[in-house]
Amino acid sequence: MRSKFQKRSKKTGLSPGSLVHVGSKYSEKSKITLIRYDETFFTEKEISQIADFRSEKDKQGIKWLNIDGLQDIKLFEDIGEFFGLHPLVLEDILNTDQRPKMEDYGEYIYLVLRNFHGQENGDLLSDQVSIILGKDFILSFQERESDLFDSIKDKMNKNKGRIRKEGTDYLAHAIIDNIVDNYFIVLENLEEKIEYLEDDLVKKATPSTLDTIHILKRELILLRKSLWPLREAVSSLGRSDSPLINKSTVVYFKDIYDHTIAIIDTVETFRDMLSGMLDIYLSTISNRLNEVMKVLTIIATIFMPLTFIAGVYGMNFKYMPELEFRWGYFGVLGIMLVIALLMLMYFKKKKWI
Amino acid sequence: MRSKFQKRSKKTGLSPGSLVHVGSKYSEKSKITLIRYDETFFTEKEISQIADFRSEKDKQGIKWLNIDGLQDIKLFEDIGEFFGLHPLVLEDILNTDQRPKMEDYGEYIYLVLRNFHGQENGDLLSDQVSIILGKDFILSFQERESDLFDSIKDKMNKNKGRIRKEGTDYLAHAIIDNIVDNYFIVLENLEEKIEYLEDDLVKKATPSTLDTIHILKRELILLRKSLWPLREAVSSLGRSDSPLINKSTVVYFKDIYDHTIAIIDTVETFRDMLSGMLDIYLSTISNRLNEVMKVLTIIATIFMPLTFIAGVYGMNFKYMPELEFRWGYFGVLGIMLVIALLMLMYFKKKKWI
């Protein structure tokens, strides 16, 4: 569970809007990539400071500024000033424990999302992705470099699909769509594990089965925690009356909304399945205990009376007439056999064996 | 659980609206059936490509185009262009893991439904059925050929009921009604199994009982997952103010809505019953363990003291006066009998036997 829940205590007492990075440290230097494009062209270059953007600002086309790495506080102060961002927005970009949300600041829309991108020791890893959606610019912030935007850039470069023809809202939609698709990959992984577990459960449930159920449950809890606010954020985008969102793009946000609903449905279904499997597991343990106890009881019930009889004729009384009988020994052995058989028949009738 | 949740990962990174079939492959070639009818006539023919429809388009009557099989991407691109469908609609038709939904695109209404039609290895099978409801045409898409529409065509052919007199909305209603009726059949199957299980539970619960409960629970989870959105979709149809839905048809959608509510109620009732049965099963196991343990304890409690006494008189001490007694042996046997009877009386009093 480590590092799922950020340590905010270092922020306690600071005034709201104070810029402090809260989250995992990845690199000291942020990497800034500037993409400019419209239907006719597409350029991508790396810039070293926000001042370099000044000359590009009023050029033609949509400007997309992607920042990887959130350690460089100075950079974020510059960005805040340059684009006129609210201090709380800057604070939220830097604090990487935000719930997904969408906030309309009039001039721009602020979006926070969580991108799930892998697992480590059975723990899901996710990074915060923040998006500022303006009229002719879009800012995206990631905790560190990733390949999240590669497919989008690729499509832009090859001028495939509608992405070069549409505005910043469609670009934002493409980013969110990519992030939501990553949830599907996580779910597929989970599904495989659940299927595997289910096969196991019937054949050979061990304590490690329990462990796996526990880990899968925890992953679902974490997924859920970011899914519900994501759904809300995407829904707000779809219902937004901001001039930044075109009518024609709304149907695309509605589509993403459907996907998040489908993901939530699947997560809930998985939860139900895991609960069912835990029940099965517990019943299996109880059944096994029953099996063990039956074996013990059968053995004890057969041999205790027999041992007792043997004990009786092992007594050293002077006058024990049976001991003198010619067929006494074999008679007793015979009686013992009959008792054992009667016991076995009793257990057979009780369906214990 | 296999194939319940579609692998979407192959779509990740593609731009939205890209046409890729996601789902089980059934056949390479789609089968296109064209039905044209009004109150006075009914014709049905198979066509091989969408171009063949061009000549029929402006003819009199309602045109119903049914497509079985979703592998032929080219066909769907043609359909999309011909009918002016939104790319996302085409995408949803091809991705067969959609939740049931209803979307009003003004010119047409898009409907997704799941048709449950059987079981295999205890897993419910369902296919996606998509419906495009236009002013004088209706498009229906199935993953593969089925007999879902046979009864409707039959009624049309024999001119029974209102179906030939009403518009496309009534035809859509008939299709949905058929699909909802299939849920009732699934429920009847489930009910039979639950009844059978319940009889079993009291008499002879085995680990396989648990398995059956588990499987039934999972089926209910799957049913539920498609029922709630279905209810929503049908409700949207009933409350829709689209000009494509006649006032007089609304009451029929309301009727279907009542059916979905009744189905959901029954599913919830079944869930409650299965939960109750799991509790019963677990208690039954506990009760049996108690029974087993009682047998063991009774046997041990009777024979352990007796064996001990026998052991005492089996000791080889030189000076053991009882051994010399004339009636020592029979005395000891008598004492053993008394002890055994006392024990039995004790257990009788405790209601163990």
Next chain:
Amino acid sequence: MRSKFQKRSKKTGLSPGSLVHVGSKYSEKSKITLIRYDETFFTEKEISQIADFRSEKDKQGIKWLNIDGLQDIKLFEDIGEFFGLHPLVLEDILNTDQRPKMEDYGEYIYLVLRNFHGQENGDLLSDQVSIILGKDFILSFQERESDLFDSIKDKMNKNKGRIRKEGTDYLAHAIIDNIVDNYFIVLENLEEKIEYLEDDLVKKATPSTLDTIHILKRELILLRKSLWPLREAVSSLGRSDSPLINKSTVVYFKDIYDHTIAIIDTVETFRDMLSGMLDIYLSTISNRLNEVMKVLTIIATIFMPLTFIAGVYGMNFKYMPELEFRWGYFGVLGIMLVIALLMLMYFKKKKWI
């Protein structure tokens, strides 16, 4: 659980509005009773076909037509035509697995209710009662003859209460009120059983206790299933702006609404109580297992060491000095006694005995 959930499969594929009776068959012939009354007179007579009603139709007073038995399809087609009922209403009257509901068709209000009227083998029995509430007529449909309306007719006859002075809405209210009162009787029965169970639980819980809990739970599930829609239907009646419902009657529907809420509350309370009792039952079983195991452990712990000691001195070694001791035997017996007492003290300290 038998016959709780109707077999609708025979209806699958029929066009909606097809008249087929779905439900238990009671008698082939329907019995039609016609009551006409106003403040000044009250007449009741049996008629054999709907045509007989034609002459009465325009007579003075409120006409109440009660039909017992739903097998006579022809009769219902006549009724539908005569009163101008929607085909779906006729269909719902005949399919006796409807959820309680209220539907306003403008000219008339259609009501479905479930009347609980007894128990058989621990299963609650209920019949569907349908009511058509028109301006000056009321139609009521029952699956078979019952005494449900006897008290109402009695009051009418004796001209007690407001029933003769008010309109059809008040009569409908009286019918619903009777049906809701029957829920109270069912609840009183359940309460008695729950109380009895509770007394049992503490003193002598047996597996049959579990069975009773299970059966009571199932009955509550069934009650609940019809109670929530009933509440909704009654609430719709109270909030209805139909001209068929007088302002002054609304407060009576509000009163029934309060009763249904109270019934639902009680059902939920019973459910909570039964859940609590199941917990108690399971704990009781666990406690008993503990008791059984303690007895076994005490016996084994005392006699195993003693038997071992006896075994040691039963060995046949040539050189075993103790055997020769004069007081060896009694010494060993003494040691055994001390061991047994020490064990008992240990168990005493552990509060096992």
Next chain:
Amino acid sequence: MRSKFQKRSKKTGLSPGSLVHVGSKYSEKSKITLIRYDETFFTEKEISQIADFRSEKDKQGIKWLNIDGLQDIKLFEDIGEFFGLHPLVLEDILNTDQRPKMEDYGEYIYLVLRNFHGQENGDLLSDQVSIILGKDFILSFQERESDLFDSIKDKMNKNKGRIRKEGTDYLAHAIIDNIVDNYFIVLENLEEKIEYLEDDLVKKATPSTLDTIHILKRELILLRKSLWPLREAVSSLGRSDSPLINKSTVVYFKDIYDHTIAIIDTVETFRDMLSGMLDIYLSTISNRLNEVMKVLTIIATIFMPLTFIAGVYGMNFKYMPELEFRWGYFGVLGIMLVIALLMLMYFKKKKWI
């Protein structure tokens, strides 16, 4: 659980509004107290019939009529006529199984509440208190005499607080406030028991602990059943736009509303705590079973092999060389000791001892 749920069956079939007292019988004769007061005076007297009130009716000040005892049907008919109460209101006053509610009849507001006032055999006792709030009069009805109103009368008499200066709505508020305060007392009692239980749970959980949890749970269920409708009723009062409620009094109803919310919160918290304690109790039982079984297993595992060895050398074979060994006996004893020690070390390592 006795007498929590009233027997309504005796009312079944009566027309609504029929006056029959449903509930516990306390005394045949109702006691009527008339209080008249305004800012300048306060008088209290007992009257024997409602006719006695006629002369007081138009006198100055607020008239508060309190009736203790609900058996005298005639009295209630008189009251209903005199004050123009709706028959359903009278019926609800007499049926003491009402859920708390607030009903605005225009001329007057009708309030039903439950006053919890003690416990008997672990069962909470509550009486129904009905209030009719008119423009210049207030009627209150109790099942029997109680000290519920003493503190209010006392304050009135001593002219403390605002009660003499305000209208009937403030008086109603004072009554409800008293009743809500009684819930706090019940909660304090419960809290004490829960604390006591919690201390017990850790140290010495017995089956009686389970019983106490069960009883406390049931009391919370009963409390809850009346709390939620109470909250609704108080909320309706606060939001009411009736001319009977002054603007300045609304804030007082809001205050009571806050109290009911706080009470509900505490009840829910207690429920959560009791559920947690049941879990603890069940785990404790399981833990104890484990302890018992470990003792048994340790004893059996040590003595069974030893007894077997003793048994071997107790065999009577002619040729058993060890028997002849000089140190055979002591050797075997030594081996037995070693085996016992090895076993103990094994259990030590397994942390069983």
Next chain:
Amino acid sequence: MRSKFQKRSKKTGLSPGSLVHVGSKYSEKSKITLIRYDETFFTEKEISQIADFRSEKDKQGIKWLNIDGLQDIKLFEDIGEFFGLHPLVLEDILNTDQRPKMEDYGEYIYLVLRNFHGQENGDLLSDQVSIILGKDFILSFQERESDLFDSIKDKMNKNKGRIRKEGTDYLAHAIIDNIVDNYFIVLENLEEKIEYLEDDLVKKATPSTLDTIHILKRELILLRKSLWPLREAVSSLGRSDSPLINKSTVVYFKDIYDHTIAIIDTVETFRDMLSGMLDIYLSTISNRLNEVMKVLTIIATIFMPLTFIAGVYGMNFKYMPELEFRWGYFGVLGIMLVIALLMLMYFKKKKWI
């Protein structure tokens, strides 16, 4: 659980608005601190009675009066009169068991919050903080002196952030923000404990693990109880149309609202995790019982038959031919070995060892 739920019983029967302090007593004397500030200056001084404030009242700047300690009833009467507070507000300030809430009284807004500030014996400690937010003054009330406001005063003094430039609403926001930050600290503590517990659970679950789960659960219940109303109160502030709240401050309240949502999410996640851990714990106990029983059964199943055989040849029958065999003894030993090995192989196959 002590002192979580205040004893209100001493208030029962008093008229609403009576000033009685309900809660823990800390000191007899309240400490009054007066801060006055605007963008240009900042002064802080202690005053001994509310009359001292009279001269400051109309001076320039925002007046912040902080009162620590709620025992001095006279002081609160003075404050109520001076600032024209509603009696119910004063009552709520003094009764320290309020749920967090926000009430708009037009002239001023009344806020109640709970400040969590530590733990004692595993119990969370919280104090009630009340805030009266007026146009140019703010009153804050604490149960006792704390360092809650130190960081705010410090920032004011050093003129850091916006706090000196904004109005009373921003100051209120700063106080609430501090209190909400304290929840984060509590959560971090809880997270650490949960992590520690989780590590423990796998390796060495003991009954004390259960205890810890129980305690953590109870803490979450308490946190939750104050979190939901807190969220509601903060949300009301954000949506308030009171002239006391500036448009520009609303976004800050929205920010706090996001924090409370995040806290609630985390608390719910922790609850889910603890439930999961309890399941794991119970399964672990069951597994251990299984282990113990297997050991017992293996031992018993091997040695009981062997002991029986030894017993047979310990019988003293005259005629037992095997006893005379030369290799009888070794033969029997061999047979015993074979039986033991067969048993072991059986258990191996059953995966018990």
